Amino acid sequence: MTVPTTAQRAELPEHLAALFGRADELAAQLDAPLSAAGEVPRPEHPRPRLQRAAWLSLNGTWQFEIDQGDSGRDRGLLERDLAGSITVPFAPETEASGVGNRDFLQAVWYRRTVTVPADWAGLRPILRFEAVDQDATVWANGVEVARHRGGFTPFAADLSTVPGVAAGAEVEIVVRARDPHDVPQARGKQSTWFRPTHASYHRTTGIWQSVWLEGVPVDEIRDLRIVPSLAGRSFSVTVPLDRSTRGTRLEVIASEPGGDEVSRGEVRADLDLAPHLELVIPEESVRVWGPGAPELYALTARLVDEGGEVLDEVRSYAGLRSTALRDHEFRINGEKVFQRLVLDQGYWEESFMTSPTDEAMTTDIRLALEAGFNGARLHQKVFEQRMLFWADLHGYLVWGEFGDWGASGHGPMGDNQQPTASFIGQWIEAVRRDLSHPSIIGWCPLNETHQVIHDRLTQLDDVTQAMYDATKLADPSRPVLDASGYSHRVRGADVYDSHSYEQDPGRFRAEQSGLADGAPFANRRDLAPDEMPFADGTFSLPFAGQPYFVSEYGGIWWNEQEARESAENERAGNDAAQSWGYGQRIRSEEELYERFEGLTRVLLEDPLMFGYCYTQMTDVFQEKNGIVDFERGRKLDLSRLRAVQQQAAAYENEG
Numbered sequence: 001m002t003v004p005t006t007a008q009r010a011e012l013p014e015h016l017a018a019l020f021g022r023a024d025e026l027a028a029q030l031d032a033p034l035s036a037a038g039e040v041p042r043p044e045h046p047r048p049r050l051q052r053a054a055w056l057s058l059n060g061t062w063q064f065e066i067d068q069g070d071s072g073r074d075r076g077l078l079e080r081d082l083a084g085s086i087t088v089p090f091a092p093e094t095e096a097s098g099v100g101n102r103d104f105l106q107a108v109w110y111r112r113t114v115t116v117p118a119d120w121a122g123l124r125p126i127l128r129f130e131a132v133d134q135d136a137t138v139w140a141n142g143v144e145v146a147r148h149r150g151g152f153t154p155f156a157a158d159l160s161t162v163p164g165v166a167a168g169a170e171v172e173i174v175v176r177a178r179d180p181h182d183v184p185q186a187r188g189k190q191s192t193w194f195r196p197t198h199a200s201y202h203r204t205t206g207i208w209q210s211v212w213l214e215g216v217p218v219d220e221i222r223d224l225r226i227v228p229s230l231a232g233r234s235f236s237v238t239v240p241l242d243r244s245t246r247g248t249r250l251e252v253i254a255s256e257p258g259g260d261e262v263s264r265g266e267v268r269a270d271l272d273l274a275p276h277l278e279l280v281i282p283e284e285s286v287r288v289w290g291p292g293a294p295e296l297y298a299l300t301a302r303l304v305d306e307g308g309e310v311l312d313e314v315r316s317y318a319g320l321r322s323t324a325l326r327d328h329e330f331r332i333n334g335e336k337v338f339q340r341l342v343l344d345q346g347y348w349e350e351s352f353m354t355s356p357t358d359e360a361m362t363t364d365i366r367l368a369l370e371a372g373f374n375g376a377r378l379h380q381k382v383f384e385q386r387m388l389f390w391a392d393l394h395g396y397l398v399w400g401e402f403g404d405w406g407a408s409g410h411g412p413m414g415d416n417q418q419p420t421a422s423f424i425g426q427w428i429e430a431v432r433r434d435l436s437h438p439s440i441i442g443w444c445p446l447n448e449t450h451q452v453i454h455d456r457l458t459q460l461d462d463v464t465q466a467m468y469d470a471t472k473l474a475d476p477s478r479p480v481l482d483a484s485g486y487s488h489r490v491r492g493a494d495v496y497d498s499h500s501y502e503q504d505p506g507r508f509r510a511e512q513s514g515l516a517d518g519a520p521f522a523n524r525r526d527l528a529p530d531e532m533p534f535a536d537g538t539f540s541l542p543f544a545g546q547p548y549f550v551s552e553y554g555g556i557w558w559n560e561q562e563a564r565e566s567a568e569n570e571r572a573g574n575d576a577a578q579s580w581g582y583g584q585r586i587r588s589e590e591e592l593y594e595r596f597e598g599l600t601r602v603l604l605e606d607p608l609m610f611g612y613c614y615t616q617m618t619d620v621f622q623e624k625n626g627i628v629d630f631e632r633g634r635k636l637d638l639s640r641l642r643a644v645q646q647q648a649a650a651y652e653n654e655g
Helices: 014-030 358-370 385-394 421-434 459-474 505-517 560-568 589-604 638-645
Strands: 055-057 060-066 084-088 107-115 124-129 135-140 143-149 155-158 170-178 211-216 225-229 234-238 249-255 261-268 276-280 297-304 310-318 323-326 329-332 339-344 375-378 397-401 440-444 496-499 548-554 609-615
Touching (some): 014 358, 014 385, 124 135, 124 143, 135 155, 143 155, 143 421, 225 310, 234 297, 249 276, 261 276, 339 358, 339 397, 339 548, 358 375, 358 385, 358 638, 375 385, 385 397, 385 421, 397 421, 421 459, 505 548, 505 589, 548 589, 589 638
Parallel strands (some): 339 375, 339 609, 375 397, 397 440, 548 609
Antiparallel strands (some): 055 211, 060 084, 060 107, 107 170, 124 155, 124 211, 135 143, 135 170, 225 234, 234 276, 249 261, 249 297, 297 310, 323 329
16 A cells, blocks of 8 residues: 555656656655654654644554443553553554454553653643544543543643653653443444444544654744635734743744745734734745645744744645635636545545555545546545645645534434534534645535424534534635535535435436526435424425535445355345445446446536535445445556546536
C-alpha cells in the first residue's frame, strides 16, 4: 500500500503524474520533520497546518487493560500496572494494535511513563490526543488533567499544571476510555451489533489517532484561523491567544513554498484576545488553489514582545480559493466546476479507522484521481488532519463531515432520531479544527437521518437546526448542507441533495427528471393510510431552488470470486454479514462498466446538477462495492472509469 513509483507514474496520464510529483514537492517543503522519538508507528507530525519545532510522538507501546465491567477505578487500575500492552495509535479491536479483541469493550485503560525533553526549559508540555473514542479521562501523576466526550476530535492537557512536571521530569500518564454501545452516540459506521453487517463495520474503542507531546511557551498562539478572499487577493488571519501580554505584536509572513517572501502583515497583540489581520497578496504573486491545482503559500506566524524577542512561532500554509452559490450553481473560484466525488469511508483491514501509514491516505487520494474523481465525501467520521493535508497538496475537493450515525432507533417512528447536545459540540470542534484547509469546499454535519416529517417539532429538528446555525456562525465562507440525503430540516439551507441506489439507468433517469421542473427526487418512505397523522412519508422540507446534487449513487455490488460462486449456487454470498452491496449482484465486470456509465451519464447530462458522489472508494469488510478492493488492489480498470467521468458535464457547459 504505497504511493505510485516512478515506473508506475509513467503509466499515468501526464497531468496526474505531474500532479503527484508536485504534491511530493510541496510535502517536502511544508511538512514538519518526523518525531525524534525513534522507531514508532505513524511518526509524522499529526497537525501539519500548525507546527512548532518542539514536539514528540508518544505513539508506540503503552500498558493496556480491558475493563469490561467499567469497574477499573474501584479495582485500582488508576494506581497499578496494567495487565497487557497495546501499540498506539491503533484501536484494541484491530490486529495492528497487537490486541485484536472485537467484542463490545465497555472501557479500556492505558498507562505510560513519559520523559519531558530536557531542552524544553521555559516551555509547557502539552499532552495532545488526536482522537479517543468515546469518553476519555486523563490523569498525570495521579492528578486528573483532562476529560473529553467525542470519538472524532482532538483534546489536550497542560502537564505544567501538575506539581513537579517540568523539562527533564518523568510523568506517568493514565487514560481511561469508556465506549457504551446502547446509548445515542456519534459513532459513524461502527456496528451496534456484534458482527458488522450491511454498511456498518467493526467498532473502534479508545485511542485511535496519534498521541503527542508539544512544547508550548506561556505566551501561546493557540490557533491560526485562515479564511481566503479571492476577490480581495488576501487571507483573513485570526489568531486566538491565551492572554494579551503588554507590548506584544503579531507578525504573519506568506512565502512561496521553499522560496521568497510574498507578503507580510503585522498587528498589535495586546489589545485583542484574538488579533486579526488581512494578509494581502500582491497581484503578481497570486496563485489560485483549485481542483488539480494545489497552489499553496507557506505561512509563518510569530508572537513578538516589545524588545523584538520571539515569544512563539508556528508554521502553516494556506490556499487562495473561493466558493459561491448562484441560483442552482455551486461555483469554485468563480467557475462552474462539476464535482465528481467518491464516497470515502476511510477504513483499512488491519487498522480500521486509523490509517496504517501516512502513505495509505495518499494512495487513496491518488487512486480516486486516477479513476477520474476530483474529490470525495469524507464519510461518517472526522478524518485525521493529515488526510486533509494531503488533500490540500493534491488539489482534491472534500466535504467536511461528521460520524453522526448512532442516534437512530431510540424513540418511536417520527421521533426515532435522538441526537444529543454533545453532537453539536463535537461537530463544532471538528469545524474549528479544519476550517483553514482549502480542500474543504462544504460542510455537512448529518447523514441519512431517516425520520418522517409530521406536525410536531422533534429533537432531530432542534439539533439539525443548531448544527447548521453553529456551522454558519463558525464559518460563513463555505456552503452548508444540513443533512446528506433524507431529512432536510433547515428551510432554505444552502444546498439540497438526495441519495439514490436505483441500479437501472433508465429508471434512474426518470427518477431524477423532476429537477428541471423544480421538483427533484427527495428521499421518502411509504406509509400506510393513517399510519401517522399529518405525515405523508416525506423526510424533508420542500426544495427551494438551491444548488442540487445526488450525493450518493451507484454502490454497484461486485466481487469476481463471489459472482462466480453465486452463479454456481444461487444462495452463495447472500449473507449481508459476509457480502453486501446495493441492488442485485452483477454477473460480470463488463456489466459494472456498463452500469457505471449509464448511471453516471444521467447526472453528467443534467445541466442543473452540480455534482455527484459515487459509492464508494474501497470495499470495506463485507461491503463489496468499491472501485478497489479492501487492500487497495486493482479490482477494476480505473482508466475505464476515468474515461466515463471525463465526458463533459452539461452543468459546466451551460451558459
